[in-house]
Amino acid sequence: MLTRLKGASIYDPVNNLNGVCGDIWIRDEYICEAPDSPEKADVTVDLEGRILMAGAIDIHSHIAGGNVNNARLLLPEQHMAERGAFSTLPFSAAKWSAHDTGYRYAEMGFTTVVEPAVLPINAAQAHAEFADIPIIDTAGLAIVGNDDFLLRMLRQREEQSRINDYLAWTLHATQCLGVKVINAGGATAFKFNQRQLLLDDEVPMYGMTSRQILNAVQRAVVQLGIRHPVHVHCNNLGIPGNVNTALDTIEAADGLPMHLAHVQFYGYGNDGASGFSSGARALADAIMKNSNITVDIGQVLFGQTVTISGDVMRQFDARHIASPNKWVVWEGEDGGGGIVPFRYRPKNFVNALQWAIGLELFLLIDDPWRVFFTTDHPNGAPFTAYPELFRLLMDRDYRNQWLDRINAKSADISLLPHLDREYDLNEIAIMTRAAPARLLGLDDRGHLAAGAIADIAVYRPQADKAAMFGKAELVFKNGALVVEEGKVIRSVQGKTHAVSPEFDRRIETTIGDYFDRYHLMKMDHYKLDPQHLLETLGSELVFH
């Protein structure tokens, strides 16, 4: 089947197409070269006046796993279904279900989404949920840095090559695309009743600092040749003055690639009468100066949401601000986490400033290849609020209207009134397509060259960017038309992406012995087997 998408304005930064009018050709699942004669097309879709981009990619969104699923259970009131919502697609009326996640992302033109916090012991459930998310492709990042086996190796000053073997084994066991470090050593310190862990604090019982754990993991990722740099959730999330933690972490990266997640939550100074201020300028400057650093924002948008995090220390600390007043904290073999519902209010000084700091960072970091579009779903806002964020970034007048509605003191001290920048379509295509594919090492997407997966989003140009990006006019997933006029018309099975770096298999003797001594299962039962995943969950893995 050969399809011609005819006459759209094409935004494909990788191939230097910045609104050029032209055709894109699809043969089956892939984008192909134009045939010698246009008459060869089986189907021609006239897209004159439309905007065409590769499918969007979300690098950090909590869409699966035990922590997310337990949040669904905790907060039924946040996702009540409504009459009339049903269609013939499975579970399309079940809000915040795996199915709903796939449908809602697809409607906006997103075709690949990464779950950034797969706890290894919970990896099977994460994959089971991935397999039930329709349409979009998925991937997970495996959490390391609070697992006793790694900390033990560091305590015994094992060689870096052994640490590399262990991390590669962890990816092999969890079938993930990269690794994530969450407050390195923090969950472990919390186990021993410590309530804060700074970058240079020692982790109790293990005698190494958070920085040393982070550095060891970062080196392993670089030496193993894993394309996605170590994905870091820094220490001290949400605490006034923590911009210094972020700056120290950037320095700790020592020129090697590192991704800092949801930096809005680390953009906080402690100046002023309230002891809470914007640290966005200093943070943005440091990011601009260090080209080895990439960040996503974790933008806050106003409304009810729930924070879901593997930073158990931070989530326990946040129990007092739970709204509604209920919270969950849990700990397990290789980490922990917590669920704290929260409502961001525009008239609240802190919330309004958080909102402003996120936008300041988006606008001050003048490199769309290194700053990524996230709300840390659902921590800053649910991903379903993305249309609002597109509009805030692309429409200065709209932003300024908001400045009149938020807490006056926050608006007053914010840099936003002085920031005129508006993201253009080319920058949006970089930030949400080209750059994420490059950052994740997924070369077959994020662009529209022949050979790429035919994941394509078509939008109708509108002054209201929220309306434009909220409902794609057409979306193709692997060449199949899945969305029309912002509505899912067909469901297809997505794939899950992973890496499998080489490692010295002899480490399995040591790990196997460790499991026999300290775990409730055998190592072989802990490792996910791709064949078993396929047979039971229908989960199709693609290795990069």
Next chain:
Amino acid sequence: MLANASHPLIDGLIGDLLDCKAAARLAENFGGTIDHLHGNAIARNLRIYQQGGWLISSMGEVRNRADLVILVGEELEATHPRLQEKLFESPERLHASAPPAIHQLGHDCLDLLSVVRARLADKPVQSDITGSDELITQLSASVYPVFVIGCLPEQSAELIIRTCIGLVRDINETRRAALLILGSGEGDTTAQLGTTWNNGFGIRTSHARGFPEQDLEMHAGSRLLESGEADLLVWISSLSTSPPPQVRQSTLVFGHPAMVFTHGPPDIFLPVGVPGIQRAGYLHRADGLRMVPLHKLVDSTLPGSITLCEHLISQEPRTC
């Protein structure tokens, strides 16, 4: 039968993840409701959880780190065989050299727990109770006490669990402690967690109005059967040979091939592959943190329940 039923109840769910997915899919397609054999206990714990949350540990953490285990509930050995050996008697532990001290509490422990909680919070108590000194001394001396909660009698379970949750919260203001809630077994954890990411809510969710609605009281399987609101019972039980309850509704069983029908056979019995023997699958560990892979051990021509359900759904797909 499914197409003609106005409100099928899909109950039992004594199965693995794939059986539970089959149940959720059937309920959605045929406008039914799902529940589990131990729906009352699951619903009670879920109600407590949804009202305030809790602070919990995992089985591995108890095995490796707890220095005091307060066992709440008497028949743990029946619902969770080998728990004792695996969690409390392991020769090697990560963060302790000796096994944890075990403090067994009976079903009548509510008053004791309340007094201990009040005394630890320096609140006046009307009258002290035997054993509170001992428990307070143990709690104060331990670094990581864990309240392990098993099966409890229905009339006192809720208050006991709430008191333990409160006690753990209080202790964590200055020190560490946690709960481990083990449930009733027979696939209860998988039924609850595995259906949640499908329908958004878990068990006792009805699709009778065309969209999922959870109601922990109204959608209880036993109530729907007694009142007659459910007009068909679909019993899914791939892991247990026990028969479905005897009811006046027509009954369709997706069951263990060796199921014994003591009150006579159901209207339709479809034997299905047993996960972990005749087919592969997944079952949650009792603490819910981990899904344990089940492997196929013998060749079998028996289909899995999910295969049968997908087939039924394809015969009679939802049209609206």
